[in-house]
Amino acid sequence: MSDNSPILLWYRRDLRLSDHPALSAAAQSGRPVIPVFIKDTTVDALGAAPKWRLGLGLGALADSFDAMSSKLVLREGDALDVLQALVKETGAEAVYWSRLYDPASLQRDSKIKETLCDQGVDAKSFGGHVMFEPWSVETKAGDCYKVYTPFWNNVKTRDVEPPLAAPSELCAPEEWPASDALEGWGLAVAMNRGADVVRPFVCLGEKAAQSRLGGFMAHGVAEYKQTRDIPGTDGTSNLSENLSLGEISPHQCWHAGQRALQDGKQGAETFLKELVWREFACHLMYHTPRMLTDNWREEWDSFPWNEDERRAEVKAWKQGRTGEPFVDAAMRELYVTGRMHNRGRMIVASYLTKHLMCHWRIGQKWFEHCLIDWDPASNAMGWQWAAGSGPDASPYFRVFNPETQLDKFDKNRDYASRWIAEGRANPHKDALAFFDAIPRSWPLSAQDDYPEKIIALDEGRERALETYKGRNF
Numbered sequence: 001m002s003d004n005s006p007i008l009l010w011y012r013r014d015l016r017l018s019d020h021p022a023l024s025a026a027a028q029s030g031r032p033v034i035p036v037f038i039k040d041t042t043v044d045a046l047g048a049a050p051k052w053r054l055g056l057g058l059g060a061l062a063d064s065f066d067a068m069s070s071k072l073v074l075r076e077g078d079a080l081d082v083l084q085a086l087v088k089e090t091g092a093e094a095v096y097w098s099r100l101y102d103p104a105s106l107q108r109d110s111k112i113k114e115t116l117c118d119q120g121v122d123a124k125s126f127g128g129h130v131m132f133e134p135w136s137v138e139t140k141a142g143d144c145y146k147v148y149t150p151f152w153n154n155v156k157t158r159d160v161e162p163p164l165a166a167p168s169e170l171c172a173p174e175e176w177p178a179s180d181a182l183e184g185w186g187l188a189v190a191m192n193r194g195a196d197v198v199r200p201f202v203c204l205g206e207k208a209a210q211s212r213l214g215g216f217m218a219h220g221v222a223e224y225k226q227t228r229d230i231p232g233t234d235g236t237s238n239l240s241e242n243l244s245l246g247e248i249s250p251h252q253c254w255h256a257g258q259r260a261l262q263d264g265k266q267g268a269e270t271f272l273k274e275l276v277w278r279e280f281a282c283h284l285m286y287h288t289p290r291m292l293t294d295n296w297r298e299e300w301d302s303f304p305w306n307e308d309e310r311r312a313e314v315k316a317w318k319q320g321r322t323g324e325p326f327v328d329a330a331m332r333e334l335y336v337t338g339r340m341h342n343r344g345r346m347i348v349a350s351y352l353t354k355h356l357m358c359h360w361r362i363g364q365k366w367f368e369h370c371l372i373d374w375d376p377a378s379n380a381m382g383w384q385w386a387a388g389s390g391p392d393a394s395p396y397f398r399v400f401n402p403e404t405q406l407d408k409f410d411k412n413r414d415y416a417s418r419w420i421a422e423g424r425a426n427p428h429k430d431a432l433a434f435f436d437a438i439p440r441s442w443p444l445s446a447q448d449d450y451p452e453k454i455i456a457l458d459e460g461r462e463r464a465l466e467t468y469k470g471r472n473f
């Protein structure tokens with residue numbers, strides 16, 4: 001390889017400069033580095049909110065490169081074609097990237113690696129997206145894990161690579177290749193009116209993610225074990241949005257959590273365990289990619305789910321109009337912020353799949369459309385956990401009762417009143433924001449009456465339990 005040939009640094013879901021093994025390796029080589037992002041079919045396939053959030057993240061990453069006299073080159077097309085064209089244009093002899101583990105990326109990346117290597121290009125993938133490579137965690141029998149607790153026990157005492165500093169400088173190529181304009185990609189198009197409403201809730205970019213982590217370590221993590229389950233408080237890290245696009249690395253979060261634990265902050269161990277849930281999801285997806293599309297437990301294949309999204313009860317669920325305050329508050333939080341508290345996610349998922357007996361894929365798809373922290377593995381695992389069809393799932397006969405959950409986790413109704421406007425003299429501004437975000441085709445207004453329950457909870461629960469009977473779960 002000649003000393004001055006550039007390295008193409010192919011960015012995907014790793015939108016940061018610090019703790020980026022591929023970028024560090026490229027910078028250390030002393031050769032020119034050309035950061036590239038490609039809008040290929042995996043980007044086109046994203047839901048409205050994740051695609052919009054990606055666009056914001058790319059803008060922030062481009063600014064970071066500009067600030068160090070570098071540049072993020074944007075190209076559109078088949079990833080292999082684009083990389084080959086860039087190799088030709090720039091004389092690059094190497095392409096580096098951070099590994100991803102979903103089936104579409106794995107298939108694309110292995111083909112690209114093979115083709116580029118055959119053509120004499122040094123195509124190399126690096127870690128960084130997860131702390132524990134999915135193939136590096138095995139049971140004693142050499143299998144993958146299917147249950148979280150033994151997975152946690154396996155990894156909890158492992159050494160996690162200390163985070164790498166961002167390179168202080170990057171060598172620029174003699175000539176920069178042409179770049180598309182980010183605005184021309186139309187990544188925001190499907191968000192319509194929602195974008196202006198969601199934007200103030202976004203924590204954008206690497207710097208903001210680091211300060212969010214710092215703030216949480218200083219003020220939140222000590223009480224996290226108690227506060228993480230209360231959706232009316234700001235009791236969690238809110239880092240999923242940044243983790244999902246790689247604006248922060250799990251290693252950075254892990255080491256911050258370890259330091260907090262050493263400082264005697266009790267909640268830090270629970271935080272570390274949650275980070276490992278993300279690892280576990282990725283492990284499951286890598287070993288059983290059908291988890292994204294099919295019941296993990298095949299016994300569920302003959303279950304008579306409602307699969308028709310046009311049904312009135314699905315519409316009511318999506319619009320936060322089921323008449324169950326916990327469910328409706330959470331669905332509106334999703335629409336307004338692009339995120340939803342974990343307790344809300346569990347409750348709306350249980351309600352849709354159990355009380356309404358709708359297929360978990362309907363919910364998975366809606367979350368994929370609305371979440372700015374969308375992650376294919378965590379989303380699929382969460383939905384299959386709630387439905388009962390997943391590997392380490394909530395028992396199928398456990399049906400969350402949204403009313404008793406509200407009494408337990410939202411005693412003072414802080415959460416419900418923040419998100420539901422109807423029937424209130426002075427609705428919260430966030431509850432009103434919902435009506436600014438929704439599509440005009442939803443004929444809803446804050447002046448409407450709050451809806452009657454679309455199903456009595458007992459009736460829904462009994463119907464589900466009755467249908468489970470005689471099945472071999």
Ligand SMILES: Cc1cc2nc3c(=O)[nH]c(=O)nc-3n(C[C@H](O)[C@H](O)[C@H](O)COP(=O)(O)OP(=O)(O)OC[C@H]3O[C@@H](n4cnc5c(N)ncnc54)[C@H](O)[C@@H]3O)c2cc1C
Binds near residue numbers: 277346371373379380
């Ligand atoms: C039906 C359903 C769908 C979900 N879809 C997603 C999704 O698309 N993207 C996503 O990131 N998470 C998803 N989750 C998991 C979880 O709800 C979110 O990670 C969490 O609410 C994020 O908030 P936080 O960053 O404040 O988390 P914290 O409580 O601060 O936890 C720290 C980090 O640990 C990880 N984590 C925490 N809980 C989980 C979990 N149950 N599964 C996997 N990782 C976890 C996240 O990366 C999170 O940022 C889903 C859960 C359910 C039940």
